[in-house]
Amino acid sequence: MKTIQEIQADIVEEFAVFTDWMDKYEYLIELGKSMPLIEEKDKTESNLIRGCQSRVWLSCREEDGHLYFAADSDAIITKGIISLLLKVYDGQTPEAILAADEGFIEQIGLKENLSPTRANGLVSMIQTIKGYAAAWRVGAKAPGQPSAEGEQAAAKNELEADIVVALRQVYDPEIPVNIYDLGLIYDIQADADGQVFIKMTLTAPNCPIADDVVAQVREAVQDVPGVKDVQVELVFEPEWTTDRMSEEAKLELGML
Amino acid sequence: MDVRRIFPALDRQIYGKPLIYFDNAATAQRPQAVLDLQQRLCVEACGNVHRAVHKLGADATDYYEAGREAARSYLHAPARENIVITSGTTASINLAATCFCQRFVRKGDRILISEAEHHSNIVPWQLACERHGATLEVLPVDELGEIAVESLDQRLRKAEGRIKLVAITHISNVLGVVNPVEEVIAVAHKYDVPVLLDGAQGIVHEQVDVQALDCDFYAFSGHKVYAPTGVGILYGKKRWLEAMPPYMGGGEMIESVSFEKTTYAPLPLKFEAGTPNFVAAACLAPALETARLLAEDPALQENQRTMRDYLLEELPRIEGLRIYGLPRDPARKIPLISFAVEGAFPSDLAQILDKMGIAVRTGHMCAEPLLHRYGQTSLLRASLAPYNTLAECESFVTALHRAVQMLR
Numbered sequence: 001m002k003t004i005q006e007i008q009a010d011i012v013e014e015f016a017v018f019t020d021w022m023d024k025y026e027y028l029i030e031l032g033k034s035m036p037l038i039e040e041k042d043k044t045e046s047n048l049i050r051g052c053q054s055r056v057w058l059s060c061r062e063e064d065g066h067l068y069f070a071a072d073s074d075a076i077i078t079k080g081i082i083s084l085l086l087k088v089y090d091g092q093t094p095e096a097i098l099a100a101d102e103g104f105i106e107q108i109g110l111k112e113n114l115s116p117t118r119a120n121g122l123v124s125m126i127q128t129i130k131g132y133a134a135a136w137r138v139g140a141k142a143p144g145q146p147s148a149e150g151e152q153a154a155a156k157n158e159l160e161a162d163i164v165v166a167l168r169q170v171y172d173p174e175i176p177v178n179i180y181d182l183g184l185i186y187d188i189q190a191d192a193d194g195q196v197f198i199k200m201t202l203t204a205p206n207c208p209i210a211d212d213v214v215a216q217v218r219e220a221v222q223d224v225p226g227v228k229d230v231q232v233e234l235v236f237e238p239e240w241t242t243d244r245m246s247e248e249a250k251l252e253l254g255m256l
Numbered sequence: 257m258d259v260r261r262i263f264p265a266l267d268r269q270i271y272g273k274p275l276i277y278f279d280n281a282a283t284a285q286r287p288q289a290v291l292d293l294q295q296r297l298c299v300e301a302c303g304n305v306h307r308a309v310h311k312l313g314a315d316a317t318d319y320y321e322a323g324r325e326a327a328r329s330y331l332h333a334p335a336r337e338n339i340v341i342t343s344g345t346t347a348s349i350n351l352a353a354t355c356f357c358q359r360f361v362r363k364g365d366r367i368l369i370s371e372a373e374h375h376s377n378i379v380p381w382q383l384a385c386e387r388h389g390a391t392l393e394v395l396p397v398d399e400l401g402e403i404a405v406e407s408l409d410q411r412l413r414k415a416e417g418r419i420k421l422v423a424i425t426h427i428s429n430v431l432g433v434v435n436p437v438e439e440v441i442a443v444a445h446k447y448d449v450p451v452l453l454d455g456a457q458g459i460v461h462e463q464v465d466v467q468a469l470d471c472d473f474y475a476f477s478g479h480k481v482y483a484p485t486g487v488g489i490l491y492g493k494k495r496w497l498e499a500m501p502p503y504m505g506g507g508e509m510i511e512s513v514s515f516e517k518t519t520y521a522p523l524p525l526k527f528e529a530g531t532p533n534f535v536a537a538a539c540l541a542p543a544l545e546t547a548r549l550l551a552e553d554p555a556l557q558e559n560q561r562t563m564r565d566y567l568l569e570e571l572p573r574i575e576g577l578r579i580y581g582l583p584r585d586p587a588r589k590i591p592l593i594s595f596a597v598e599g600a601f602p603s604d605l606a607q608i609l610d611k612m613g614i615a616v617r618t619g620h621m622c623a624e625p626l627l628h629r630y631g632q633t634s635l636l637r638a639s640l641a642p643y644n645t646l647a648e649c650e651s652f653v654t655a656l657h658r659a660v661q662m663l664r
């Protein structure tokens with residue numbers, strides 16, 4: 001299988017032949033039309049990424065350590081760009097996806113589509129893809145045992161991956177990094193009946209907004225389709241340290 | 257009048273194609289007179305308004321107040337005290353909603369808006385209602401885009417005084433339909449209910465006389481009537497503005513300050529805390545003068561009707577195209593046309609049109625509830641100004657045919 005860089009280089013080369021905008025769009029439209037769609041049953045509210053221009057749906061499935069995505073959008077050019085992105089990400093490992101950058105989009109002259117102001121859902125889609133990758137990252141600790149190296153609780157099934165994606169939307173009000181990447185989630189257990197157990201901590205034991213954060217976690221997880229009941233246990237043993245933060249979180253906070 | 261010459265931006269090329277600017281309802285282009293004044297003030301009168309003794313500050317104040325006077329005169333408002341300078345329609349409505357509700361709205365009361373409102377005339381009321389335990393009530397629009405004005409009387413009667421204010425758009429930014437605001441105001445006043453008009457689009461297309469209309473509040477933005485961004489107006493009847501508490505606290509809005517008690521400046525400065533965007537405010541004078549010239553030029557007005565009628569006739573020739581906002585009385589339609597095309601998503605069309613040099617608006621257009629009512633998540637809007645031409649409309653229609661074909 002080709003690496004992400006190789007696939008991106010191929011796409012850049014493919015686009016080099018287009019000298020005219022209309023040709024470029026014709027091509028994207030073709031791609032958009034031929035992209036395998038997300039299954040209708042997966043076009044759920046929770047797989048929906050809203051932009052003010054168009055909507056994007058995205059679902060993710062894991063097989064033998066590789067991630068596979070399906071997506072759709074009501075805008076066909078957006079869909080064309082999604083299909084380029086999926087060409088790049090589909091079947092890759094979580095680590096490779098997390099390490100990838102999307103510079104090739106700029107190289108093929110579609111940068112404006114990825115600017116946050118385009119509000120077409122693409123930017124959030126990439127964030128969601130990376131969220132899934134973070135959830136499935138291998139080498140995370142075994143379930144139930146926070147590892148000494150301070151890695152995050154990793155997903156063991158698709159429901160848990162969806163839960164991680166939801167948890168990555170919850171923020172400690174004082175730190176601009178989501179609670180999952182901060183390493184506050186020690187354990188996630190989700191069984192086939194939708195019973196979910198989450199063990200988590202906070203950055204400080206006397207955190208005044210502890211109740212708020214726990215309530216937010218419960219709410220976020222409760223909204224994940226397939227989840228019936230959520231139990232959140234707040235523990236302060238083992239104690240949280242900055243070692244538990246993900247690389248991205250450390251980068252975000254200027255610690256690297 | 258050679259209208260194209262006074263708007264230098266119209267000469268631009270976009271991706272090597274002549275610009276066709278059809279997003280005027282979002283922001284209009286600025287005439288040379290506005291650009292000149294803007295530049296001149298930054299050089300000659302960059303001093304703080306209402307504070308300084310020195311020449312620069314005094315000149316800045318004069319220009320600022322001249323902007324206010326231009327707005328007063330354009331709206332036919334009785335006095336300077338009625339004209340609060342804000343940063344735009346959104347700021348004007350937030351001010352009105354916050355301060356009016358603070359004074360007049362209690363638990364169980366209601367504010368009536370229409371289904372065709374811009375988010376700027378929904379959310380400020382929602383926030384204010386939340387603060388006071390009040391609720392929003394919504395007057396529906398029909399398939400054609402007309403509000404259910406006939407139900408207003410009964411609604412107000414049944415409300416038995418619980419509806420404290422009606423906030424409604426003069427012209428919807430999606431439907432382009434001039435609402436029967438005279439009737440709304442007359443009916444509301446029968447029940448002593450004040451009316452706020454969101455005039456963001458109305459100011460551009462109608463001759464607004466707030467005294468003849470007898471509205472209680474009128475809000476608009478400078479940047480849609482050829483002024484720079486960052487200035488807007490809230491017209492209010494004195495009886496309301498006087499009764500309402502101040503909005504923001506700070507400099508300018510005070511008479512005297514001590515730690516025990518602060519007294520407020522008289523109208524309109526009571527609502528103008530802090531240093532305003534006085535350059536933009538001053539530019540209201542040349543901008544509204546331009547608006548007046550354009551509105552009084554019969555050829556340009558005829559041109560607007562011609563362009564509107566042309567588009568209303570030509571666009572439906574595209575298979576699967578549906579226009580939203582077709583009032584029973586065609587004279588109530590402004591040259592602003594929103595539509596959806598089956599099998600061609602708006603943002604796709606707009607991206608392709610952009611590359612042909614054509615600027616249009618797409619998306620929910622800050623009116624999600626209205627789009628929802630028509631079962632849409634996104635529309636494409638072409639909104640015209642007097643400086644647009646029939647030739648541009650023809651190019652637009654041709655380009656649209658091509659874009660639709662590419663997408664199908």
Ligand SMILES: Cc1ncc(COP(=O)(O)O)c(C=O)c1O
Pocket residue numbers: 281282344345346347374376377425427428429454456457477622
């Ligand atoms: C009807 C209507 N109301 C309110 C607004 C908000 O105006 P602004 O963004 O200038 O405050 C707009 C403009 O987008 C509008 O068209």
